[in-house]
Amino acid sequence: MHLALRFSTKQLMPGCVIHSRFNILTSYSTVRFVGNNYRTTNTWRRSCFLSRQPASGTVLSSTVGRTMDEDAEIDSKSSKFPFPQVFLDWLSQNGLDPAIYDAANDLPRYIRLKPGTEEDISSIEDDLGSELSKLSWLPGFYSLPSEVQIASSRSYQEGKIYGMDAASGAAVAALGISPEDHVLDLCAAPGAKLCMLADVLKDSGTLTATDISQHRLAASRTMLIKYGLGSRCRLFLADGTTFSLLPLRHGPKVEEDKPEAGIGEDITRSYGKHTGSVYVNSLVYGEWKGTKTAKEKKAAKRLKYMEDALDRVGGRESELMFYGKDSGIVGMKVVDVFRSSSLREEEAAVDGYDKVLVDAECTHDGSIKHISKYEQWGWDTFERRFFNAERMTSITSLQLQLLRNGFRLLKVGGTLIYSTCSLTVAQNEDVVRNFLRIERNAELREIRDAKNWPCRSGGLPCTVRFDPITSNTSGLFIARIHKLSS
Numbered sequence: 001m002h003l004a005l006r007f008s009t010k011q012l013m014p015g016c017v018i019h020s021r022f023n024i025l026t027s028y029s030t031v032r033f034v035g036n037n038y039r040t041t042n043t044w045r046r047s048c049f050l051s052r053q054p055a056s057g058t059v060l061s062s063t064v065g066r067t068m069d070e071d072a073e074i075d076s077k078s079s080k081f082p083f084p085q086v087f088l089d090w091l092s093q094n095g096l097d098p099a100i101y102d103a104a105n106d107l108p109r110y111i112r113l114k115p116g117t118e119e120d121i122s123s124i125e126d127d128l129g130s131e132l133s134k135l136s137w138l139p140g141f142y143s144l145p146s147e148v149q150i151a152s153s154r155s156y157q158e159g160k161i162y163g164m165d166a167a168s169g170a171a172v173a174a175l176g177i178s179p180e181d182h183v184l185d186l187c188a189a190p191g192a193k194l195c196m197l198a199d200v201l202k203d204s205g206t207l208t209a210t211d212i213s214q215h216r217l218a219a220s221r222t223m224l225i226k227y228g229l230g231s232r233c234r235l236f237l238a239d240g241t242t243f244s245l246l247p248l249r250h251g252p253k254v255e256e257d258k259p260e261a262g263i264g265e266d267i268t269r270s271y272g273k274h275t276g277s278v279y280v281n282s283l284v285y286g287e288w289k290g291t292k293t294a295k296e297k298k299a300a301k302r303l304k305y306m307e308d309a310l311d312r313v314g315g316r317e318s319e320l321m322f323y324g325k326d327s328g329i330v331g332m333k334v335v336d337v338f339r340s341s342s343l344r345e346e347e348a349a350v351d352g353y354d355k356v357l358v359d360a361e362c363t364h365d366g367s368i369k370h371i372s373k374y375e376q377w378g379w380d381t382f383e384r385r386f387f388n389a390e391r392m393t394s395i396t397s398l399q400l401q402l403l404r405n406g407f408r409l410l411k412v413g414g415t416l417i418y419s420t421c422s423l424t425v426a427q428n429e430d431v432v433r434n435f436l437r438i439e440r441n442a443e444l445r446e447i448r449d450a451k452n453w454p455c456r457s458g459g460l461p462c463t464v465r466f467d468p469i470t471s472n473t474s475g476l477f478i479a480r481i482h483k484l485s486s
Protein backbone atom coordinates (compact mmCIF):
# COMPACT_ATOMS: atom_id res chain seq x y z
CA MET A 1 0.00 0.00 0.00
CA HIS A 2 1.25 3.51 -0.79
CA LEU A 3 1.14 6.24 1.78
CA ALA A 4 0.92 9.96 1.42
CA LEU A 5 3.86 11.34 3.32
CA ARG A 6 4.19 14.97 4.18
CA PHE A 7 7.88 15.42 4.83
CA SER A 8 10.09 16.63 2.06
CA THR A 9 12.88 14.56 0.57
CA LYS A 10 15.29 16.92 2.30
CA GLN A 11 14.11 15.63 5.65
CA LEU A 12 14.90 12.02 4.83
CA MET A 13 18.27 10.64 3.97
CA PRO A 14 18.42 8.14 1.11
CA GLY A 15 18.27 4.64 2.53
CA CYS A 16 16.72 5.82 5.76
CA VAL A 17 14.22 3.40 7.22
CA ILE A 18 11.24 4.33 9.33
CA HIS A 19 9.53 1.73 11.43
CA SER A 20 6.00 1.83 12.69
CA ARG A 21 4.80 -0.43 15.45
CA PHE A 22 1.99 -2.70 14.40
CA ASN A 23 0.32 -4.13 17.47
CA ILE A 24 3.22 -6.07 18.91
CA LEU A 25 6.91 -5.65 18.86
CA THR A 26 7.72 -8.68 16.78
CA SER A 27 5.33 -7.59 14.06
CA TYR A 28 6.09 -4.10 12.89
CA SER A 29 5.91 -2.59 9.49
CA THR A 30 8.59 -0.71 7.66
CA VAL A 31 8.33 2.23 5.34
CA ARG A 32 11.30 2.58 3.05
CA PHE A 33 12.56 5.53 1.12
CA VAL A 34 13.38 4.38 -2.39
CA GLY A 35 13.89 7.26 -4.79
CA ASN A 36 10.72 9.26 -4.36
CA ASN A 37 8.49 6.29 -3.43
CA TYR A 38 7.51 5.14 0.01
CA ARG A 39 6.07 1.71 0.57
CA THR A 40 4.71 -0.12 3.55
CA THR A 41 3.21 -3.53 4.24
CA ASN A 42 0.94 -2.38 7.03
CA THR A 43 -1.13 0.71 7.53
CA TRP A 44 0.43 3.45 9.57
CA ARG A 45 -1.14 2.67 12.89
CA ARG A 46 -0.64 5.79 14.86
CA SER A 47 1.04 9.03 14.19
CA CYS A 48 4.43 9.58 15.75
CA PHE A 49 4.18 11.79 18.75
CA LEU A 50 6.71 14.38 17.79
CA SER A 51 3.95 16.44 16.30
CA ARG A 52 5.36 19.84 17.05
CA GLN A 53 9.11 19.61 16.67
CA PRO A 54 10.55 23.09 16.75
CA ALA A 55 11.53 24.55 13.41
CA SER A 56 15.23 24.32 14.29
CA GLY A 57 15.05 20.54 14.69
CA THR A 58 15.40 18.17 11.81
CA VAL A 59 13.64 15.26 13.49
CA LEU A 60 11.19 13.53 11.21
CA SER A 61 7.81 15.13 11.52
CA SER A 62 5.00 13.18 13.08
CA THR A 63 2.68 14.21 10.33
CA VAL A 64 3.56 11.09 8.37
CA GLY A 65 0.42 9.62 6.84
CA ARG A 66 -1.99 11.92 8.65
CA THR A 67 -4.40 14.53 7.47
CA MET A 68 -4.43 18.12 8.71
CA ASP A 69 -7.55 17.39 10.76
CA GLU A 70 -5.88 14.49 12.51
CA ASP A 71 -2.91 16.70 13.35
CA ALA A 72 -5.21 19.30 14.83
CA GLU A 73 -6.68 16.55 16.97
CA ILE A 74 -3.21 15.60 18.26
CA ASP A 75 -2.22 19.19 18.92
CA SER A 76 -5.21 19.71 21.16
CA LYS A 77 -4.64 16.46 23.03
CA SER A 78 -3.20 16.42 26.51
CA SER A 79 -2.11 13.70 28.85
CA LYS A 80 -4.23 11.88 31.40
CA PHE A 81 -1.57 12.88 33.96
CA PRO A 82 -2.06 16.20 35.77
CA PHE A 83 1.38 17.49 34.80
CA PRO A 84 2.54 20.83 36.22
CA GLN A 85 1.98 23.64 33.70
CA VAL A 86 5.72 24.33 33.61
CA PHE A 87 6.33 20.78 32.33
CA LEU A 88 3.56 21.09 29.72
CA ASP A 89 5.19 24.31 28.54
CA TRP A 90 8.59 22.63 28.40
CA LEU A 91 7.16 19.74 26.35
CA SER A 92 5.52 22.21 24.02
CA GLN A 93 8.77 24.16 23.57
CA ASN A 94 10.49 20.92 22.68
CA GLY A 95 7.79 19.80 20.27
CA LEU A 96 6.66 16.86 22.40
CA ASP A 97 3.09 15.73 22.89
CA PRO A 98 2.16 15.08 26.56
CA ALA A 99 -0.04 12.20 25.39
CA ILE A 100 3.07 10.01 24.97
CA TYR A 101 3.08 9.46 28.72
CA ASP A 102 -0.32 7.81 28.51
CA ALA A 103 1.45 4.80 26.99
CA ALA A 104 3.23 4.16 30.32
CA ASN A 105 0.95 1.37 31.49
CA ASP A 106 0.78 -0.29 28.07
CA LEU A 107 4.51 -0.64 27.70
CA PRO A 108 5.74 -4.13 28.43
CA ARG A 109 8.46 -4.82 30.95
CA TYR A 110 11.69 -6.12 29.46
CA ILE A 111 14.21 -8.50 30.92
CA ARG A 112 17.55 -9.74 29.71
CA LEU A 113 18.55 -13.29 30.48
CA LYS A 114 21.99 -13.88 31.92
CA PRO A 115 23.85 -15.73 29.13
CA GLY A 116 23.75 -19.46 29.85
CA THR A 117 20.38 -19.42 31.61
CA GLU A 118 18.30 -19.87 28.44
CA GLU A 119 17.69 -23.52 29.28
CA ASP A 120 16.09 -22.43 32.57
CA ILE A 121 13.48 -20.41 30.76
CA SER A 122 10.48 -22.46 31.83
CA SER A 123 11.52 -22.33 35.48
CA ILE A 124 12.01 -18.56 35.15
CA GLU A 125 8.50 -18.32 33.65
CA ASP A 126 7.10 -20.36 36.55
CA ASP A 127 8.92 -18.19 39.03
CA LEU A 128 7.69 -14.92 37.46
CA GLY A 129 4.20 -16.37 36.92
CA SER A 130 4.21 -15.14 33.35
CA GLU A 131 5.16 -16.27 29.87
CA LEU A 132 8.18 -14.59 28.35
CA SER A 133 8.04 -13.39 24.74
CA LYS A 134 11.41 -13.54 23.03
CA LEU A 135 12.35 -10.40 21.09
CA SER A 136 13.24 -11.46 17.59
CA TRP A 137 15.39 -8.37 17.03
CA LEU A 138 17.50 -8.36 20.19
CA PRO A 139 19.20 -11.57 21.40
CA GLY A 140 18.71 -12.41 25.07
CA PHE A 141 15.79 -10.02 25.60
CA TYR A 142 12.23 -10.95 26.51
CA SER A 143 9.09 -8.95 27.14
CA LEU A 144 6.45 -9.62 29.75
CA PRO A 145 3.38 -7.77 31.01
CA SER A 146 4.22 -4.54 32.81
CA GLU A 147 2.48 -5.56 36.03
CA VAL A 148 4.85 -8.50 36.64
CA GLN A 149 7.25 -7.64 39.46
CA ILE A 150 10.72 -9.02 38.95
CA ALA A 151 12.79 -7.63 41.85
CA SER A 152 11.20 -9.97 44.39
CA SER A 153 11.55 -13.07 42.19
CA ARG A 154 14.01 -15.87 42.88
CA SER A 155 15.33 -15.65 39.31
CA TYR A 156 16.28 -12.01 39.85
CA GLN A 157 17.78 -12.58 43.27
CA GLU A 158 19.81 -15.52 41.96
CA GLY A 159 21.18 -13.37 39.15
CA LYS A 160 19.52 -15.18 36.25
CA ILE A 161 17.72 -12.13 34.86
CA TYR A 162 18.28 -8.40 34.57
CA GLY A 163 15.55 -5.76 34.35
CA MET A 164 16.56 -3.73 31.29
CA ASP A 165 14.62 -1.84 28.67
CA ALA A 166 15.03 -3.18 25.14
CA ALA A 167 16.06 0.25 23.80
CA SER A 168 18.96 0.27 26.29
CA GLY A 169 19.97 -3.15 25.01
CA ALA A 170 19.96 -1.76 21.47
CA ALA A 171 22.40 1.01 22.51
CA VAL A 172 24.86 -1.61 23.77
CA ALA A 173 24.34 -3.82 20.70
CA ALA A 174 25.06 -0.78 18.48
CA LEU A 175 28.60 -0.64 19.87
CA GLY A 176 29.38 -3.94 18.11
CA ILE A 177 31.68 -5.27 20.83
CA SER A 178 34.33 -7.75 19.64
CA PRO A 179 36.33 -10.14 21.82
CA GLU A 180 39.43 -8.48 23.33
CA ASP A 181 37.92 -4.98 23.06
CA HIS A 182 38.87 -2.41 25.69
CA VAL A 183 35.61 -0.65 26.49
CA LEU A 184 34.82 2.58 28.36
CA ASP A 185 31.37 3.32 29.80
CA LEU A 186 31.56 7.02 30.69
CA CYS A 187 28.22 7.50 32.50
CA ALA A 188 27.82 4.00 33.82
CA ALA A 189 25.59 4.09 36.87
CA PRO A 190 23.42 2.37 37.97
CA GLY A 191 24.92 -0.17 35.62
CA ALA A 192 22.33 -1.89 33.39
CA LYS A 193 24.35 -1.29 30.23
CA LEU A 194 27.61 -1.90 32.08
CA CYS A 195 26.47 -5.44 32.99
CA MET A 196 25.45 -6.12 29.41
CA LEU A 197 28.85 -4.88 28.20
CA ALA A 198 30.55 -7.21 30.68
CA ASP A 199 28.35 -10.13 29.60
CA VAL A 200 29.16 -9.50 25.93
CA LEU A 201 32.92 -9.20 26.59
CA LYS A 202 32.86 -12.45 28.62
CA ASP A 203 36.42 -13.25 29.64
CA SER A 204 38.30 -11.07 27.19
CA GLY A 205 39.26 -7.40 26.92
CA THR A 206 38.66 -4.94 29.74
CA LEU A 207 35.82 -2.70 30.90
CA THR A 208 36.37 0.70 32.50
CA ALA A 209 33.43 2.62 33.92
CA THR A 210 33.07 6.09 35.38
CA ASP A 211 30.25 8.02 37.00
CA ILE A 212 30.10 11.18 39.04
CA SER A 213 27.62 9.85 41.57
CA GLN A 214 29.15 7.82 44.37
CA HIS A 215 25.99 6.08 45.53
CA ARG A 216 24.94 5.23 41.98
CA LEU A 217 28.39 3.87 41.19
CA ALA A 218 28.27 1.81 44.39
CA ALA A 219 25.01 0.33 43.04
CA SER A 220 26.85 -0.58 39.82
CA ARG A 221 29.56 -2.29 41.85
CA THR A 222 26.90 -4.28 43.70
CA MET A 223 25.43 -5.34 40.35
CA LEU A 224 28.80 -6.45 38.97
CA ILE A 225 29.49 -8.48 42.09
CA LYS A 226 26.00 -9.96 42.21
CA TYR A 227 26.18 -11.16 38.61
CA GLY A 228 29.83 -12.26 38.90
CA LEU A 229 30.90 -9.86 36.15
CA GLY A 230 33.61 -7.75 37.75
CA SER A 231 36.83 -9.59 36.99
CA ARG A 232 37.86 -7.40 34.03
CA CYS A 233 36.29 -4.17 35.30
CA ARG A 234 37.58 -0.96 36.85
CA LEU A 235 35.07 1.50 38.33
CA PHE A 236 36.16 5.10 38.84
CA LEU A 237 34.27 7.77 40.69
CA ALA A 238 35.17 10.52 38.25
CA ASP A 239 33.94 13.37 36.14
CA GLY A 240 33.44 11.97 32.66
CA THR A 241 34.18 15.35 31.10
CA THR A 242 37.80 15.21 32.29
CA PHE A 243 38.53 11.52 32.94
CA SER A 244 41.87 10.73 31.33
CA LEU A 245 42.88 7.16 32.05
CA LEU A 246 43.56 4.87 29.11
CA PRO A 247 42.79 1.16 29.16
CA LEU A 248 45.39 -1.15 30.68
CA ARG A 249 46.20 -2.85 27.42
CA HIS A 250 49.45 -4.30 28.61
CA GLY A 251 48.58 -5.50 32.12
CA PRO A 252 50.29 -4.34 35.29
CA LYS A 253 53.40 -2.29 34.64
CA VAL A 254 55.23 -3.45 37.76
CA GLU A 255 54.74 -7.19 37.86
CA GLU A 256 57.70 -7.63 40.16
CA ASP A 257 55.88 -5.66 42.87
CA LYS A 258 52.82 -7.90 42.75
CA PRO A 259 52.03 -8.80 46.37
CA GLU A 260 51.08 -12.27 47.54
CA ALA A 261 47.91 -10.85 49.08
CA GLY A 262 46.72 -7.53 50.45
CA ILE A 263 48.55 -4.31 49.80
CA GLY A 264 52.34 -4.02 49.57
CA GLU A 265 54.30 -1.32 51.30
CA ASP A 266 57.59 -0.86 49.51
CA ILE A 267 57.83 2.88 49.99
CA THR A 268 60.48 4.56 47.89
CA ARG A 269 59.59 7.96 46.52
CA SER A 270 58.72 11.31 48.02
CA TYR A 271 56.17 13.83 46.83
CA GLY A 272 57.86 16.54 48.86
CA LYS A 273 56.27 19.46 50.60
CA HIS A 274 52.71 19.11 49.27
CA THR A 275 52.23 15.83 50.98
CA GLY A 276 54.40 16.20 54.02
CA SER A 277 56.62 13.20 53.81
CA VAL A 278 54.29 10.83 51.99
CA TYR A 279 56.00 8.22 49.88
CA VAL A 280 53.77 6.50 47.40
CA ASN A 281 55.66 5.18 44.44
CA SER A 282 55.69 1.48 45.13
CA LEU A 283 52.50 1.01 47.06
CA VAL A 284 50.76 -1.60 44.95
CA TYR A 285 47.21 -2.85 44.67
CA GLY A 286 46.44 -6.33 45.92
CA GLU A 287 43.37 -8.35 45.02
CA TRP A 288 40.04 -6.59 45.65
CA LYS A 289 38.32 -7.83 48.78
CA GLY A 290 34.67 -7.03 49.48
CA THR A 291 34.95 -7.92 53.14
CA LYS A 292 38.24 -7.34 54.86
CA THR A 293 40.08 -8.58 57.92
CA ALA A 294 41.29 -5.97 60.44
CA LYS A 295 44.77 -6.12 58.86
CA GLU A 296 43.34 -5.61 55.38
CA LYS A 297 41.18 -2.72 56.60
CA LYS A 298 44.29 -1.05 57.98
CA ALA A 299 46.09 -1.58 54.69
CA ALA A 300 43.11 -0.24 52.73
CA LYS A 301 43.04 2.87 54.95
CA ARG A 302 46.72 3.39 54.25
CA LEU A 303 46.08 2.99 50.52
CA LYS A 304 43.29 5.56 50.67
CA TYR A 305 45.66 7.93 52.45
CA MET A 306 48.18 7.44 49.67
CA GLU A 307 45.54 8.05 47.01
CA ASP A 308 44.47 11.23 48.79
CA ALA A 309 48.08 12.33 48.85
CA LEU A 310 48.04 12.08 45.07
CA ASP A 311 44.96 14.30 45.08
CA ARG A 312 46.87 16.93 46.97
CA VAL A 313 49.60 17.07 44.35
CA GLY A 314 47.05 17.09 41.56
CA GLY A 315 48.02 13.63 40.35
CA ARG A 316 44.56 12.10 40.66
CA GLU A 317 41.18 13.24 39.42
CA SER A 318 39.29 10.07 40.11
CA GLU A 319 38.75 7.52 42.83
CA LEU A 320 39.05 3.82 42.17
CA MET A 321 35.88 2.28 43.59
CA PHE A 322 36.32 -1.25 42.36
CA TYR A 323 38.68 -3.36 40.30
CA GLY A 324 38.56 -7.02 39.30
CA LYS A 325 41.41 -9.49 39.48
CA ASP A 326 41.93 -9.46 35.69
CA SER A 327 41.42 -5.72 35.20
CA GLY A 328 45.15 -5.06 35.12
CA ILE A 329 45.11 -3.15 38.42
CA VAL A 330 46.33 -5.91 40.71
CA GLY A 331 50.06 -5.46 41.11
CA MET A 332 50.06 -1.87 39.87
CA LYS A 333 51.55 0.97 41.83
CA VAL A 334 49.08 3.61 42.99
CA VAL A 335 50.93 6.31 41.08
CA ASP A 336 50.85 4.27 37.87
CA VAL A 337 47.10 3.73 38.05
CA PHE A 338 46.51 7.48 38.18
CA ARG A 339 49.46 8.58 36.08
CA SER A 340 47.91 9.43 32.73
CA SER A 341 45.98 12.55 33.66
CA SER A 342 48.01 14.59 31.19
CA LEU A 343 46.91 12.39 28.33
CA ARG A 344 48.29 13.26 24.92
CA GLU A 345 46.08 12.99 21.82
CA GLU A 346 48.61 10.83 19.93
CA GLU A 347 48.72 8.39 22.83
CA ALA A 348 44.93 8.00 22.85
CA ALA A 349 44.85 7.57 19.07
CA VAL A 350 46.89 4.37 19.43
CA ASP A 351 46.28 3.15 22.98
CA GLY A 352 42.78 4.50 23.56
CA TYR A 353 39.61 2.49 24.01
CA ASP A 354 38.23 0.39 21.14
CA LYS A 355 34.66 1.21 22.13
CA VAL A 356 33.19 4.04 24.21
CA LEU A 357 29.64 4.36 25.46
CA VAL A 358 28.48 7.88 26.36
CA ASP A 359 25.01 7.25 27.79
CA ALA A 360 24.82 10.87 28.82
CA GLU A 361 23.05 12.50 31.71
CA CYS A 362 19.84 14.05 30.36
CA THR A 363 16.41 15.23 31.41
CA HIS A 364 15.11 11.62 31.25
CA ASP A 365 11.86 12.81 29.69
CA GLY A 366 11.80 9.69 27.50
CA SER A 367 11.69 7.40 30.55
CA ILE A 368 7.93 7.20 30.26
CA LYS A 369 7.38 4.69 33.07
CA HIS A 370 9.65 6.58 35.42
CA ILE A 371 7.82 9.86 34.89
CA SER A 372 4.43 8.20 35.32
CA LYS A 373 5.57 7.03 38.79
CA TYR A 374 5.30 10.63 40.02
CA GLU A 375 1.57 9.95 40.05
CA GLN A 376 2.36 8.25 43.39
CA TRP A 377 5.42 10.26 44.40
CA GLY A 378 3.77 13.65 43.82
CA TRP A 379 3.95 16.15 40.96
CA ASP A 380 5.49 18.79 43.24
CA THR A 381 8.47 16.50 43.74
CA PHE A 382 8.62 15.93 39.99
CA GLU A 383 8.61 19.66 39.27
CA ARG A 384 11.34 20.28 41.82
CA ARG A 385 13.54 17.50 40.47
CA PHE A 386 12.89 17.99 36.77
CA PHE A 387 13.34 21.73 36.81
CA ASN A 388 16.50 21.84 38.84
CA ALA A 389 17.63 25.19 37.43
CA GLU A 390 21.33 24.42 37.40
CA ARG A 391 20.80 21.13 35.59
CA MET A 392 18.42 22.57 33.04
CA THR A 393 20.71 25.39 31.95
CA SER A 394 23.86 23.31 31.69
CA ILE A 395 22.63 19.95 30.44
CA THR A 396 23.44 20.32 26.74
CA SER A 397 26.88 21.71 27.45
CA LEU A 398 27.53 18.79 29.86
CA GLN A 399 26.42 16.36 27.14
CA LEU A 400 28.74 17.95 24.59
CA GLN A 401 31.67 17.82 27.03
CA LEU A 402 30.99 14.17 27.86
CA LEU A 403 30.80 13.32 24.18
CA ARG A 404 34.02 15.20 23.40
CA ASN A 405 35.94 13.58 26.24
CA GLY A 406 34.64 10.11 25.37
CA PHE A 407 35.81 10.72 21.81
CA ARG A 408 39.22 11.95 23.02
CA LEU A 409 39.74 8.63 24.82
CA LEU A 410 38.73 6.58 21.75
CA LYS A 411 41.45 5.12 19.57
CA VAL A 412 41.54 5.81 15.83
CA GLY A 413 39.24 3.33 14.12
CA GLY A 414 37.20 2.93 17.30
CA THR A 415 33.44 3.30 17.77
CA LEU A 416 31.56 5.57 20.17
CA ILE A 417 27.85 5.44 20.96
CA TYR A 418 26.16 8.60 22.15
CA SER A 419 22.74 7.95 23.66
CA THR A 420 20.24 9.73 25.86
CA CYS A 421 16.79 8.88 27.13
CA SER A 422 15.57 12.38 26.30
CA LEU A 423 13.21 12.80 23.36
CA THR A 424 14.27 16.37 22.67
CA VAL A 425 16.20 17.46 19.59
CA ALA A 426 18.32 19.81 21.72
CA GLN A 427 19.88 16.99 23.77
CA ASN A 428 20.35 14.63 20.85
CA GLU A 429 20.66 15.78 17.25
CA ASP A 430 21.78 19.30 18.22
CA VAL A 431 24.50 18.00 20.57
CA VAL A 432 25.81 15.58 17.93
CA ARG A 433 25.64 18.25 15.22
CA ASN A 434 27.68 20.67 17.39
CA PHE A 435 30.15 17.91 18.18
CA LEU A 436 30.63 17.08 14.48
CA ARG A 437 31.31 20.74 13.77
CA ILE A 438 34.16 20.72 16.30
CA GLU A 439 35.62 17.24 15.76
CA ARG A 440 36.66 17.01 12.14
CA ASN A 441 37.83 13.39 12.51
CA ALA A 442 34.44 12.18 13.75
CA GLU A 443 31.98 10.56 11.37
CA LEU A 444 28.45 9.29 11.89
CA ARG A 445 28.17 5.65 10.88
CA GLU A 446 25.16 3.47 10.16
CA ILE A 447 24.02 1.09 12.91
CA ARG A 448 23.78 -2.05 10.82
CA ASP A 449 21.40 -3.97 13.09
CA ALA A 450 18.99 -1.05 13.21
CA LYS A 451 17.32 -2.12 9.98
CA ASN A 452 15.72 -4.92 12.01
CA TRP A 453 14.84 -2.75 14.99
CA PRO A 454 11.42 -1.20 15.64
CA CYS A 455 12.90 2.29 15.74
CA ARG A 456 12.63 5.45 13.67
CA SER A 457 15.35 7.36 11.91
CA GLY A 458 16.68 10.26 13.94
CA GLY A 459 17.05 13.75 12.55
CA LEU A 460 20.67 13.19 11.52
CA PRO A 461 21.84 10.58 9.02
CA CYS A 462 22.43 7.13 10.57
CA THR A 463 20.95 8.07 13.97
CA VAL A 464 17.94 6.24 15.40
CA ARG A 465 15.21 6.93 17.91
CA PHE A 466 13.23 4.52 20.06
CA ASP A 467 9.99 5.79 21.52
CA PRO A 468 6.92 4.32 23.23
CA ILE A 469 4.61 4.69 20.26
CA THR A 470 6.88 3.44 17.48
CA SER A 471 8.95 0.95 19.41
CA ASN A 472 6.93 -0.06 22.47
CA THR A 473 9.96 0.83 24.59
CA SER A 474 11.20 3.78 26.58
CA GLY A 475 12.57 6.69 24.60
CA LEU A 476 16.19 6.49 23.49
CA PHE A 477 18.27 8.33 20.90
CA ILE A 478 21.35 6.51 19.54
CA ALA A 479 24.17 7.88 17.37
CA ARG A 480 27.14 5.74 16.30
CA ILE A 481 30.34 7.73 15.77
CA HIS A 482 33.57 6.53 14.18
CA LYS A 483 37.02 8.04 14.81
CA LEU A 484 39.03 8.72 11.68
CA SER A 485 42.75 9.41 11.73
CA SER A 486 43.34 13.14 11.84
Ligand SMILES: C[S@@+](CC[C@H](N)C(=O)[O-])C[C@H]1O[C@@H](n2cnc3c(N)ncnc32)[C@H](O)[C@@H]1O
Pocket residue numbers: 168186187188189190191192193194210211212213216238239240241359360361362421
Ligand atom coordinates in the same frame (compact mmCIF):
# COMPACT_ATOMS: atom_id res chain seq x y z
C1 LIG B 1 21.39 8.06 31.94
S1 LIG B 1 22.27 7.77 33.39
C2 LIG B 1 23.30 6.42 32.92
C3 LIG B 1 22.58 5.09 32.94
C4 LIG B 1 23.55 3.93 32.80
N1 LIG B 1 24.32 4.02 31.58
C5 LIG B 1 22.84 2.60 32.83
O1 LIG B 1 22.66 1.97 31.80
O2 LIG B 1 22.45 2.16 33.93
C6 LIG B 1 23.39 9.09 33.39
C7 LIG B 1 24.48 9.01 34.46
O3 LIG B 1 25.41 10.08 34.21
C8 LIG B 1 26.00 10.40 35.44
N2 LIG B 1 26.69 11.70 35.30
C9 LIG B 1 26.21 12.96 35.35
N3 LIG B 1 27.18 13.85 35.16
C10 LIG B 1 28.33 13.14 34.97
C11 LIG B 1 29.67 13.49 34.73
N4 LIG B 1 30.06 14.76 34.63
N5 LIG B 1 30.57 12.50 34.60
C12 LIG B 1 30.19 11.20 34.68
N6 LIG B 1 28.93 10.82 34.92
C13 LIG B 1 28.01 11.77 35.05
C14 LIG B 1 24.83 10.39 36.40
O4 LIG B 1 25.27 10.24 37.73
C15 LIG B 1 24.03 9.19 35.89
O5 LIG B 1 24.33 8.04 36.64
